Amino acid sequence: MSLPESLRKNMQQINELFDSSVIKKRDFDALDKIYTSDARILPPGAPLIQGRANIREFWQSAIPALGVMGLKLTSEDAHLDGDSIVEIGQGDLALNGGQTLAVKYVVHWKQEDGKWKWHTDIWNTNQ
Amino acid sequence: MSLPESLRKNMQQINELFDSSVIKKRDFDALDKIYTSDARILPPGAPLIQGRANIREFWQSAIPALGVMGLKLTSEDAHLDGDSIVEIGQGDLALNGGQTLAVKYVVHWKQEDGKWKWHTDIWNTNQ
Numbered sequence: 084m085s086l087p088e089s090l091r092k093n094m095q096q097i098n099e100l101f102d103s104s105v106i107k108k109r110d111f112d113a114l115d116k117i118y119t120s121d122a123r124i125l126p127p128g129a130p131l132i133q134g135r136a137n138i139r140e141f142w143q144s145a146i147p148a149l150g151v152m153g154l155k156l157t158s159e160d161a162h163l164d165g166d167s168i169v170e171i172g173q174g175d176l177a178l179n180g181g182q183t184l185a186v187k188y189v190v191h192w193k194q195e196d197g198k199w200k201w202h203t204d205i206w207n208t209n210q
Numbered sequence: 211m212s213l214p215e216s217l218r219k220n221m222q223q224i225n226e227l228f229d230s231s232v233i234k235k236r237d238f239d240a241l242d243k244i245y246t247s248d249a250r251i252l253p254p255g256a257p258l259i260q261g262r263a264n265i266r267e268f269w270q271s272a273i274p275a276l277g278v279m280g281l282k283l284t285s286e287d288a289h290l291d292g293d294s295i296v297e298i299g300q301g302d303l304a305l306n307g308g309q310t311l312a313v314k315y316v317v318h319w320k321q322e323d324g325k326w327k328w329h330t331d332i333w334n335t336n337q
Contacts, residue, residue: 123287123298125314127254127334131286131298159258160250162318165292169318171250171258171330187252189316189332191289191296203298205316207254207334 086161086168093199094170094192098156105142106151114139118204119195125205153177156188168192168199174206185209213288213295220326221297221319225283233273233281241266245331246322252332280304283315295319295326301333312336 086094097117104113114135118124123133124141132141145151154176161170169191176184188206192199213221224244231240241262245251250260251268259268272278281303288297296318303311315333319326 125298125316125334128337130336131314162294164294167289167291167294167296169294169296169330171252187258187332189252189318189330191316191318203296203316205314205332205334207252207332209257210255 086163090163090168090199091158091161094158094161094168097199097201098158098172101156102154106146106154109146111139111143114142116198117201119193119200119202122201123203125203127207149176150179151176152179166194213290217290217295217326218285218288221285221288221295224326224328225285225299228283229281232269233278236273238266238270241269243325244328246320246327246329249328250330252330254334276303277306278303279306293321 100113101117104110118135118138120135121133122135122138123131124138125131126141132138154174156172156174158170158172161168169189171189174186174188176186178184186206186208188204190201191203193202227240228244231237245262245265247262249262249265250258251265252258253268259265281301283299283301285297285299288295296316298316301313301315303313305311313333313335317328318330320329
């Protein structure tokens with residue numbers, strides 16, 4: 084089913100937090116608001132990583148290593164079913180040196196303590 | 211929630227069809243049993259592709275181009291919620307020349323005419 088506008092806005096706020104806090108402020112505590120505690124990420128070029136502590140380690144290392152300066156997430160589709168949302172979207176990464184990188188993603192959202200968060204997060208590049 | 215054993219077996223049959231029919235027999239009609247008609251795939255190195263006819267074109271071109279000889283899909287987690295299943299798994303691609311390539315994937319399954327099929331399919335490589 085399609086999503087109520089309030090839920091759509093809530094998701095957008097969480098998505099923006101990754102850029103505004105995690106990337107721009109290197110505030111990795113903000114990941115607690117973004118990922119469920121037993122979330123999984125499936126990054127290109129690395130094995131699956133499970134658990135928020137391990138995910139935090141990944142981003143703490145990957146964001147500076149890749150020179151990520153910003154990430155604009157654009158939701159293209161979100162499908163609510165029971166207590167799950169499956170979202171498809173596009174990410175525009177800004178890298179230092181001025182390059183950009185287009186990625187696309189699928190995120191499975193679940194609620195943790197009444198808050199919607201990323202439970203499974205997979206992405207890859209367009210080129 | 212966890213999946214009934216019958217549903218798990220049903221999913222495994224569909225997953226195996228990709229290897230046994232699409233790859234090994236180049237039977238691209240079998241994709242009708244695997245993907246919903248408005249399915250989306252998000253392949254690494256290419257933009258999102260929507261619709262079974264376009265997905266068929268992609269695989270008809272990509273399988274010979276990449277020299278794919280086999281694909282063993284191993285389901286690692288499947289989460290049923292309402293009429294959706296979110297599956298996480300690993301794929302072991304056999305390429306001609308004897309190389310292998312490890313990929314991981316997330317598939318969002320939905321029912322079409324009472325049959326469970328891949329509705330969203332995204333993957334990337336481990337290395």
